[in-house]
Amino acid sequence: FMDFEPVAVYGKQCGENIVVLASSPYKSMDDLLKAVNRRPNKIKIGVSMGSSSFVSSVILSKAKNAHFKMIDVGGDSQGRLNSLLNKYSDVTIAPYAVIRDELEAGKIRSLATLMSARLPATPNIPTIAEAGIPEITFDTLYLLMAPKGTAPEIIEKLNASIQDVVLHNEDYKAMTTDYNKQEPYALSVKDTLEVLKEQRKHMQTFAQYLN
Numbered sequence: 001f002m003d004f005e006p007v008a009v010y011g012k013q014c015g016e017n018i019v020v021l022a023s024s025p026y027k028s029m030d031d032l033l034k035a036v037n038r039r040p041n042k043i044k045i046g047v048s049m050g051s052s053s054f055v056s057s058v059i060l061s062k063a064k065n066a067h068f069k070m071i072d073v074g075g076d077s078q079g080r081l082n083s084l085l086n087k088y089s090d091v092t093i094a095p096y097a098v099i100r101d102e103l104e105a106g107k108i109r110s111l112a113t114l115m116s117a118r119l120p121a122t123p124n125i126p127t128i129a130e131a132g133i134p135e136i137t138f139d140t141l142y143l144l145m146a147p148k149g150t151a152p153e154i155i156e157k158l159n160a161s162i163q164d165v166v167l168h169n170e171d172y173k174a175m176t177t178d179y180n181k182q183e184p185y186a187l188s189v190k191d192t193l194e195v196l197k198e199q200r201k202h203m204q205t206f207a208q209y210l211n
Helices: 029-038 052-063 077-085 096-104 152-168 170-180 189-204
Strands: 004-012 016-021 044-047 069-072 091-095 108-113 141-147
Touching: 004 152, 004 170, 004 189, 016 029, 016 052, 016 077, 016 096, 029 108, 044 052, 044 077, 052 091, 077 091, 077 096, 077 108, 091 096, 096 108, 141 152, 141 189, 152 170, 152 189
Parallel strands: 044 069, 044 091
Antiparallel strands: 004 141, 016 091, 016 108
């Protein structure tokens, strides 16, 4: 983001979840990790190569000695969910917006959200940090950026317009709340820069596991 002018963080995804089938014996991340340690390279995790699901799996294997059998199940979260529902994988990682129908229908179980805080819609699902694995905490933010050198007054004006829509437009709020199951989220230019710096610092810790 240093090569652009950040305008605003204008949204936050409803969060990736580590999920298993409802019939699975794993009731918690602790159950799952213990099973993986007993049976290394046997429990299949469905990932999309190069995505956050893949990165999370690699970090789990190195930070927690949890050696899953990684299965590339395609390039999107729906493909990962389908791999679980069809029992091609034993566990996978997918956003709440994708899994919520199956979760509410009792077909699958979420062991943890990768968000830094519990999703208001699912207060009983712990964060991955609460499950003892803070290394893969990750908030997916939506960011608007402008070309480098854009005048500060233009950046501020754009940010004010975005905040006005995101935080005060009732139609936008209703749609966002329905999709993300959380309140609309928008930051000032100053807070946007601070959050991006913190997230960059956190993501740089991934390097020790990915080299």
